Amino acid sequence: MSRKNRHEEHEEHADESWLLPYSDLMTLLLALFIVLYAASSVNISKLEELSKAFDNAFSSGISILDKSALIEAEDEQNKSQKQRHEEIGIRTQQEKLMAQEQEDLEKLKKELDQYIDKNGLVTQLETQLNQSQLMITIRDNALFASGSADVKPTAQKLAVAIGLMLQKYPDYEVLVSGHTDDHPISTSEFANNWELSSQRALNFMEVLLQNQAFDPKKFSFIGYGEYRPVDTNDTEAGRAKNRRVEVSILRKYTDSSATNTVLSAISDEANSAPSTTTSN
Incomplete structure (x- = not known):
């Protein structure tokens, strides 16, 4: 009986306290292994993306210099587009001005034609x-006596009437040109047709400029003599058509080359003189 009691006493008092620190240690080791595994785990997809990015940067991708060139090309393209837009805007504005000019000149022509018919x-x-x-073409017999550059009193009224219609459009350049036939002349006043046609153009222009609404800087004159006929000089009817004064209201926005040709004729023909003297 005593032996049995001693055995039960031994089982009741067995020391098992070591299990607690052992379990704690195992828990810590497990946590350590989990952390180490997590730290060593690699995201394969992200690694592949990173690898591709480096490949593009150092091989087939856009380098820093390429990127700079691309930016310059884009800036140049933007500049070119801006310039095209500005050119389109200028052309649009030019077209509007041309349309307005055409309307003005057609209106003036209609008014002149009505005056011509009425009178x-x-x-x-x-x-x-x-x-x-x-x-505006005016036959010389409506303006001058034969061989004279003095504007007739009745023609001065005509010049005033034309001026009143022209003054509504003061921004246009006006060129007055004189023309004669090919009959020779040599008088104390005029040595040749060149001088006669020039003086006639000047005198008629001066009558127009009596209208204070005009700016003289926009007016010019030239004498062509017999060198720009509109008909034959072999008949009296043809010579009568060639003797004339032309008042030209020059366009500003259309066919600038033609306008420049007309204006350049002032200097080109004024610097040359005919070798023979001819008359009206």
Whole structure:
């Protein structure tokens, strides 16, 4: 009986306290292994993306210099587009000005034609609108006596009437040109047709400029003599057509080359003189 009691006493008092620190140690080791595994785990997809990014940067991708060139090309393209837009805007504005000019000149021509019809001047005056100018042609017998550059009193009234219509459009350049036939002349006043046609153009321009609404800087004159006939000089009717004064209202926005040709004629022909003297 004593032996049995001693055995039960031994089982009741067995020391098992070591299990607690052992379990704690095992828990810590497990946590350590989990942390180490997590730290060593690699995201394969992210690694592949990173690898591709480096490959592009150092091989087939856009380098820093390439990127700079790309930026410059883009800036150049933007600049070119801006310039095209500005050019389109300028052309649009130019087209509007051209349309307004065409409307102005057509309106002026209509007013001149109505004046000509109303006053029975169809055989003396004529208007023509083309790509460079609106031209008013006046036969010389309506303006001057034969061989003279003095504007007739009745013609001065005509000049005043034309001026009143022109003054509504003061921004246009006006060129007054004189023309004669090919009959020779040599008088104490005029040595040749060149001088006669020039003086006639000047005198008629001066009558127009009596209108204070005009700016003289926009007016010029030239004498062509017999060198720009509009008909034959072999008949009296043809010579009568060639003796004329033309008042040209020059366009500003259309066919600039034609306008420049008209204006350059002032200097080109004024610097040359005919070798023979001819008359009206």
